[in-house]
Amino acid sequence: MNQSKRTIKILVVLFFGFYMHLNWAQNAKASFRIPDGRRIKTSNLDAHIQKAIDSIKLPGLSIAIVNDGNIVYHNVFGVKSYKTNEPVTKQTIFEGASLSKPLFAYFIMKMVEKGELDLDKPIYPYLKPIFPEGVIAKDSFEAYKTLTPRIILSHGTGIPNWVKGKPISIAFKPGTDFSYSGEAYQHLGAAFGTKLGIGWGTELDSLIIKEALAPIGLNRSLYTWNTIYDKDVAYGHMKGKTNPEINRYKKVGPGFSLHSDAKDYAMFLIEMMNPKNISTKTRDEMLKEHNHFKLSNKILKETGQTGWGLGFSQKPTPNGLMHLHTGNNQDFQAYAMFIPKQNYGFVMFGNSDNLFPLLETIEKILGEHF
Numbered sequence: 001m002n003q004s005k006r007t008i009k010i011l012v013v014l015f016f017g018f019y020m021h022l023n024w025a026q027n028a029k030a031s032f033r034i035p036d037g038r039r040i041k042t043s044n045l046d047a048h049i050q051k052a053i054d055s056i057k058l059p060g061l062s063i064a065i066v067n068d069g070n071i072v073y074h075n076v077f078g079v080k081s082y083k084t085n086e087p088v089t090k091q092t093i094f095e096g097a098s099l100s101k102p103l104f105a106y107f108i109m110k111m112v113e114k115g116e117l118d119l120d121k122p123i124y125p126y127l128k129p130i131f132p133e134g135v136i137a138k139d140s141f142e143a144y145k146t147l148t149p150r151i152i153l154s155h156g157t158g159i160p161n162w163v164k165g166k167p168i169s170i171a172f173k174p175g176t177d178f179s180y181s182g183e184a185y186q187h188l189g190a191a192f193g194t195k196l197g198i199g200w201g202t203e204l205d206s207l208i209i210k211e212a213l214a215p216i217g218l219n220r221s222l223y224t225w226n227t228i229y230d231k232d233v234a235y236g237h238m239k240g241k242t243n244p245e246i247n248r249y250k251k252v253g254p255g256f257s258l259h260s261d262a263k264d265y266a267m268f269l270i271e272m273m274n275p276k277n278i279s280t281k282t283r284d285e286m287l288k289e290h291n292h293f294k295l296s297n298k299i300l301k302e303t304g305q306t307g308w309g310l311g312f313s314q315k316p317t318p319n320g321l322m323h324l325h326t327g328n329n330q331d332f333q334a335y336a337m338f339i340p341k342q343n344y345g346f347v348m349f350g351n352s353d354n355l356f357p358l359l360e361t362i363e364k365i366l367g368e369h370f
Contacts, residue, residue: 030042030043032065032067032072032073033067033072033342033344034344034366034367035317035319035320035339035342035344035367035368036318036319036367038367040365040366042073042075044365045073045362045365045366046075048361048362048364048365049061049063049075049077049358049362050077052358052361052362053077053078053358055361056354056357056358056361057240057354058077058078058350058352058354058355058358059078059079059080059081059082059234059237059242059350059351059352060076060077060078060079060080060088060092060094060234060350060351060352061076061077061078061088061348061349061350061355061358062076062088062090062092062094062261062262062263062348062349062350063075063076063077063262063347063348063349064262064263064265064266064345064346064347064348065266065344065345065346066266066269066270066273066338066343066344066345066346067343067344068343069270069273069274069343070270071263071266071267071270074090074262074263074266076088076089076090076092080092080233080234080235080351081234081235081237081242082237082240082241082242083235083242083244088234088351089232090261090263091220091232092232092233092234092261093220093221093229093232093233093234093259093260093261094233094234094259094260094261094332094334094349094350094351095234095236095247095256095258095259095327095329095332095334095349095351096221096258096259096260096265096327096332096334096349097256097258097327097328097329097332097333097334098182098255098256098325098326098327098328098329098334099258099260099265099325099326099327099334099335099336099347099349100185100223100253100254100255100256100257100258100327101182101185101254101255101311101325102268102311102312102325102336103212103213103221103258103265103268103311104185104189104208104223104254104255104258104311105153105286105310105311105312106212106268106271106272106278106286106311107208107211107212107213108149108153108188108192108310109278109282109285109286109310110211110212110277110278110282111192111211112149112282113278113279113282114211116192116196117149117192117195118148118149119148119149119150120148120149120150121148121149122145122146122147122148123147123148123149123152123187123188123191123192124144124145124147124191126191126192126194126195127187127190127191127194129194130190130194134167135167135168136167136168137167137168137169137170139169140158140168140169140170143158143170143173143174144168144170146174146175147174147184147187149188150290150310151174151175152181152184152185152187152188153185153188153290153310153311154290154291154308154309154310155178155179155180155181155184155291155308156174156175156176156177156178156179156290156291157170157174157179157181157184158170158171158172158173158174158177158179159171159179159181159183159184160179160181160183161179161180161181161182161183162182162183163183168183177294178291178293178294178297178299178307178308182255182256183255185254185255186253186254186255188254189204189252189253189254192204193252200251200252201224201250201251201252202224202250204223204252205222205223205224205252208223208252209221209222212277215276215277216267216268216270216271216276216277217264217267218260218264218265218267218268219264220260220261220263220264221258221259221260221261221264221265222258222259222260223249223252223253223254223257223258223259224249224250224251224252224257225246225247225248225249225250225259229259230246233246233259234332234351235351236329236330236331236332236351236352237331237351237352237353238330238331238352238353239353240352243331247329256329260349261349262347262348262349265334265336265347265349266345266347269336269338269345269347270345272286272287272312272323272338272340272345273338273340273343273345274343285310286309286310286311286312287309287310287312287314287323287340288309288310289306289307289308289309289314290307290308290309290310291307291308292306292307293305293306293307299313303315303370304316305324309323311325312324312325313325317339317368319339319341319342319368320339320340320341320342321339321340321341322337322338322339323337323338323339323340324336324337324338324370325337326356330353331351331352331353332349332350332351332352333350333352333353333354333355333356334347334348334349334350334355335347335348335355335356335359335370336348337369337370346366346369348362
């Protein structure tokens with residue numbers, strides 16, 4: 001080998017070694033900002049989560065963190081199923097449970113913005129042609145006819161969370177108090193699908209994807225099942241036992257049926273802090289407190305949350321107003337929060353009934369998040 005070729009070879013080796021060292025150094029220093037201003041190394045959070053998952057015995061996790069309009073942390077841990085031990089990957093999707101609600105609220109607000117729905121017009125006229133007799137208790141029927149999208153999205157209906165086939169009894173004059181209700185969200189979805197003449201199956205889901213999800217980068221989220229995800233879905237777990245069935249929802253469940261993952265949902269949080277697909281005015285209307293908790297409210301006493309907007313709950317913190325929502329389908333749990341003042345967001349999806357102990361453990365390193 002002549003001298004020039006030998007020199008080139010040495011330079012290539014040296015450059016490659018320098019590049020690898022630089023890449024290692026950058027990864028070692030990779031970090032993100034949390035609401036109290038501290039910076040956390042991603043490697044430290046990874047180690048903390050892995051240790052907590054092993055201790056809590058959480059099957060699988062998808063988690064993401066947002067700083068200043070960007071996803072600065074996204075990782076997955078554990079397995080899709082204890083039966084197969086197949087690892088969770090960044091392609092794995094989870095049931096979002098009640099994280100379905102804020103995203104559906106966003107879709108509704110997009111439709112309000114487009115003039116397809118009136119936020120303050122009762123939904124009953126859309127449902128009247130398809131309404132079975134006996135769904136509403138007789139003494140609650142007049143109150144039911146006053147329900148509007150605004151009242152439903154802010155949980156002011158007086159309807160129980162789920163009625164499980166029983167006649168709906170409304171506990172107070174709609175719009176005067178708080179009662180968290182997935183049932184009411186279902187009625188809103190049915191009303192809007194009926195108004196458009198498309199029902200509340202895959203056609204409504206396709207509209208949600210077209211108008212609300214795809215434009216903001218949610219490419220792996222859906223409310224009704226698509227078989228292309230059969231190999232990418234996580235299985236639920238209760239008390240350490242795997243649920244062998246996948247919930248292949250055929251109808252849009254605005255209150256529970258979302259399948260998604262942390263990265264996709266983090267894109268939604270980015271949209272809520274820096275809206276591109278809806279106007280800032282519409283976003284502000286979503287985040288405004290529409291239902292202020294009374295002093296006797298159990299949630300206020302237990303968590304410090306003060307009320308509900310159109311989709312998210314609110315909680316004042318030393319670092320700014322937090323908007324948050326939990327999700328719980330029993331064998332799947334999820335959680336999301338963001339603080340616009342800090343341009344910070346956090347979301348996690350788990351495939352079991354023990355996600356929230358993990359959140360408490362994560363707070364030991366990230367600070368208050370719930």
